[in-house]
Amino acid sequence: MYNAKSMKAEEFIDHNEIMESLKYADENRNNLEVIDAILEKAKLRKGLTHREASVLLACSDEEKIKEIYALAEQIKKDFYGNRIVMFAPLYLSNYCVNGCTYCPYHLKNKHIARKKLTQEEVKAEVIALQDLGHKRLAIESGEDPVNNPIEYILECIKTIYSVHHKNGDIRRVNVNIAATTVENYRKLKDAGIGTYILFQETYHKESYGQLHPTGPKHDYAYHTEAMDRAMEGGIDDVGLGVLFGLDKYRYEFAGILMHAEHLEAAHGVGPHTISVPRICDAEDIKKDEFSNGVSDEIFEKIVACIRIAVPYTGMIVSTRESQKVREKVLHLGISQVSGGSKTSVGGYAEPELEEDNSAQFDVTDQRSLDEVVKWLMDLGYIPSFCTACYREGRTGDRFMSLCKSGQIQNCCHPNALMTLQEYLMDYASPETKKIGEALIEKEVENVPKEKVKEIVKENLRLIREDNRRDFRF
Numbered sequence: 460m461y462n463a464k465s466m467k468a469e470e471f472i473d474h475n476e477i478m479e480s481l482k483y484a485d486e487n488r489n490n491l492e493v494i495d496a497i498l499e500k501a502k503l504r505k506g507l508t509h510r511e512a513s514v515l516l517a518c519s520d521e522e523k524i525k526e527i528y529a530l531a532e533q534i535k536k537d538f539y540g541n542r543i544v545m546f547a548p549l550y551l552s553n554y555c556v557n558g559c560t561y562c563p564y565h566l567k568n569k570h571i572a573r574k575k576l577t578q579e580e581v582k583a584e585v586i587a588l589q590d591l592g593h594k595r596l597a598i599e600s601g602e603d604p605v606n607n608p609i610e611y612i613l614e615c616i617k618t619i620y621s622v623h624h625k626n627g628d629i630r631r632v633n634v635n636i637a638a639t640t641v642e643n644y645r646k647l648k649d650a651g652i653g654t655y656i657l658f659q660e661t662y663h664k665e666s667y668g669q670l671h672p673t674g675p676k677h678d679y680a681y682h683t684e685a686m687d688r689a690m691e692g693g694i695d696d697v698g699l700g701v702l703f704g705l706d707k708y709r710y711e712f713a714g715i716l717m718h719a720e721h722l723e724a725a726h727g728v729g730p731h732t733i734s735v736p737r738i739c740d741a742e743d744i745k746k747d748e749f750s751n752g753v754s755d756e757i758f759e760k761i762v763a764c765i766r767i768a769v770p771y772t773g774m775i776v777s778t779r780e781s782q783k784v785r786e787k788v789l790h791l792g793i794s795q796v797s798g799g800s801k802t803s804v805g806g807y808a809e810p811e812l813e814e815d816n817s818a819q820f821d822v823t824d825q826r827s828l829d830e831v832v833k834w835l836m837d838l839g840y841i842p843s844f845c846t847a848c849y850r851e852g853r854t855g856d857r858f859m860s861l862c863k864s865g866q867i868q869n870c871c872h873p874n875a876l877m878t879l880q881e882y883l884m885d886y887a888s889p890e891t892k893k894i895g896e897a898l899i900e901k902e903v904e905n906v907p908k909e910k911v912k913e914i915v916k917e918n919l920r921l922i923r924e925d926n927r928r929d930f931r932f
């Protein structure tokens with residue numbers, strides 16, 4: 460029986476509720492009256508239910524699809540302006556005891572190079588990442604209680620925060636590790652993590668069982684209820700995601716929105732972010748062997764409909780996607796992108812030899828961070844290296860209430876400009892710097908409050924002339 464407040468996975472992700480929602484969406488896919496009513500509700504910017512959003516995703520009326528895209532774009536602008544937050548993944552270890560059929564780290568893969576970073580190697584990676592200009596990381600690790608126990612992850616987090624190379628700093632460490640216990644989540648919270656990220660992969664329980672035939676991840680309920688345990692452990696920023704291509708995209712779409720509704724209903728805080736990875740090639744994995752692949756066109760529609768359904772939730776796209784696809788989805792709702800990413804263990808400090816492949820997936824967008832930053836600015840976006848909220852204690856419901864009132868914008872815009880200025884001073888190529896300086900000069904005039912504008916201008920001067928760093932609102 461469907462119950463968004465239930466703490467049981469099978470009840471808050473109820474299969475029958477998803478099937479009925481998809482049936483309702485099919486019946487109304489071209490019912491203009493229903494679609495118009497949903498769009499009117501969406502314009503209030505308070506989000507949509509999984510059932511309503513499923514109708515928009517199923518809609519095949521050309522005119523209405525244009526309206527959906529225009530609304531997604533407008534909501535994106537209203538909530539996130541023209542800022543895009545930058546991050547990079549950091550792979551700590553690819554030892555894994557699970558049998559996920561879509562990931563080359565699965566236990567039975569004997570020809571992938573297995574690596575686990577020592578603390579010295581973590582330091583070297585962090586220095587390399589700081590030298591690129593990154594301030595926000597997402598650490599990744601396979602699940603292996605012997606090789607990667609929680610103590611190892613905690614030690615790595617401590618090392619990462621301790622490295623200050625030149626003007627470099629990692630100011631926010633998000634963590635993407637396997638589902639674990641409340642006690643371990645509490646330890647992660649105490650270690651000062653930003654968001655805890657865990658991809659559901661698929662919400663379809665039967666497919667989930669087949670795609671995860673062996674290992675602790677096989678337990679659908681334990682995996683699906685991980686965010687509840689994380690919240691019980693005190694982590695109030697959690698990031699959801701599915702791997703599009705494993706099961707039918709419309710099922711996953713309804714599932715992820717139901718998960719968001721559950722977090723809101725049970726804990727009073729929706730997800731901080733939603734990631735939208737699509738399955739891609741990797742060592743020992745061929746994406747074409749998965750029959751539920753999602754076309755670029757559908758992918759764009761998914762992004763637009765998520766943007767409308769959960770306006771307050773950040774949306775992330777990685778370097779799995781090409782420059783072309785990233786460009787299209789940026790204006791439809793994406794608020795965070797990775798740049799200059801390496802998906803191998805130890806890949807930042809030392810580029811990996813081909814025969815030594817330890818990567819989780821093949822990076823499609825292979826541009827450097829500087830190229831990505833320049834590209835974003837050429838498109839009219841402000842690349843932001845901001846990490847202020849978590850460091851100012853603005854997490855969970857405190858963050859959401861600021862977000863919902865629109866006040867967060869007063870922080871995001873100045874912080875984006877000041878952190879971009881730091882990047883330009885310390886890491887940018889001359890061409891990127893020139894474009895960035897002009898952009899900051901123009902954008903600083905868009906800071907609405909006169910008093911704040913003056914402070915920002917002064918801080919920008921201090922960053923440029925006095926080598927001062929880390930100003931934030």
Ligand code: SF4
Pocket residue numbers: 555556557558559562563564565566600601602637676
């Ligand atoms: S997806 Fe995660 S749990 Fe599964 S094999 Fe890969 S690293 Fe291990």
Ligand code: SF4
Pocket residue numbers: 544843845846847848849867870871872874
């Ligand atoms: S001020 Fe907060 S919400 Fe805005 S970009 Fe910075 S960390 Fe994100």
